[in-house]
Amino acid sequence: MDTERRIGILAFDGVKLLDVAGPSEVFQEANRFGAHYRLVMCSPDGRDVSTSTGLRISVDTAAAEATHLDVAMVAGGDALPTHPIDPQLTAAAATLHRQARQTASICTGAFILAAAGLLDGRRATTHWKHAGTLARAYPAIRVEPDAIYVTDGPVLTCAGVTAGIDLSLALVERHHGPELAREVARSLVVFLQRPGGQSQFSPAMRAPVPRTAQLHELCATIAAQPVGDYSVAALAALVHLSPRHLTRMFRDELDTTPAKYVELIRLNTAKDLLDAGESVTAAAEHSGFGSSETLRRVFLHHFGVSPRAYRHRFHSALRE
Structure with a gap:
């Protein structure tokens, strides 16, 4: 029997539902093909959270109690690039990082990792719409705006919403090999490796404005x-x-x-x-x-x- 791998997902009020649901479906689908993932839903204080759609998510534990994680995943939310990040949320991400072998962010969850100092000196990405904001706010991060996901040591970041599925499939492939990951991708009707970068999804690239x-x-x-x-x-x-x-x-x-x-x-x-x-x-x-x-x-x-x-x-x- 394959060793259990614990995936902690940090959620909070206003979290993007697909940032949580997408990776969760990938890991649960992988279990159907022989993997052994256990999902641990976390919040900063252990309370249930309300998502971006208004649906509520049942939380298993507070971040401080989610120990012995293989991967800590930090989901995103619409307000993160434009509003101050709750220090309790930043502290929860830092705690999970210390308790996990790898840390990953989904979409604008990169802003939480950045606020916690976990991306300093690393390459990272986020949703194409907010990549410039991330780069300006945290100049110590080498932002790669076209990447679907970026791996830099034990820290992974990915682009907008559905890119969490791409990142999760990459983790499944790393843990169990390409054949099992390919079966999961086929079952979910998605690419195992999405062709192209995320710039293909953005509107026209902005041309600089001349002064004279x-x-x-x-x-x-x-x-x-x-x-x-x-x-x-x-x-x-x-x-x-x-x-x-x-x-x-x-x-x-x-x-x-x-x-x-x-x-x-x-x-x-x-x-x-x-x-x-x-x-x-x-x-x-x-x-x-x-x-x-x-x-x-x-x-x-x-x-x-x-x-x-x-x-x-x-x-x-x-x-x-």
């Missing part, structure tokens, strides 16, 4: 008409500057090069066109990439998936 009117006008022209000759020489001619001067302005004001800026605008345009149902060929042509192969290469570089796969995945939830 001259560069602002040029960037507006590129955004309005992404198809065109936007070599450095052509861009410089539009604003009556030398290529060297224009390149310096892009570096000083936008922290990028003219070529990379044009690529970003075209990539956002292509993504919008694919979302609207355009073919890959049409998206490449109307965004300024010219060929579907060029669009494919750039798309893979930024998002980890091909434009064709992205289009099939996101342009409509309806099945014909």
Whole structure:
């Protein structure tokens, strides 16, 4: 019989229900295929909690009493990136960390680990919407905004909500091997390893805003008409500057090069066109990439998936 592995999940009032339910289902499903996980639901004071949906979760114990854990998982909540974190919650996460072999956060649960100092000097991730906030608030953390999950020593963090399923499957694979993890993934109808990063789920990547009117006008022209000759020489001619001067302005004001800026605008345009149902060929042509192969290469570089796969995945939830 396989050794029991204890998974402690820290919940609290306002916790995201799927952050708790997703990993719980993965570990319980793994038990059907021969694993032996025991889930221990914790809260800072041992009281039951009310989730983001209003449903209540029954709690087994206070965090201080949840000893001998293999993994301590800290769930997230909508208020964590924008409101002060309850010191009792931070203390509970720190306590669980000391009592576990590994510590993991789900989605914005990374903010609790960060407040407890558990991510200092480590690589980490969180929901793409809040990755910038995490990086600014805790500069000692090396935030990886595109990662689905990140493992740095005994600490794991993952992206938004359903990424808790990805992280839990990774733990199952580590504990029991790929065959059992694959059976769990098949049973739950999810990827064992999700293709691409989480940037494919975010809206258009935000282009930096220029400070000077001259560069602002040029960037507006590129955004309005992404198809065109936007070599450095052509861009410089539009604003009556030398290529060297224009390149310096892009570096000083936008922290990028003219070529990379044009690529970003075209990539956002292509993504919008694919979302609207355009073919890959049409998206490449109307965004300024010219060929579907060029669009494919750039798309893979930024998002980890091909434009064709992205289009099939996101342009409509309806099945014909």
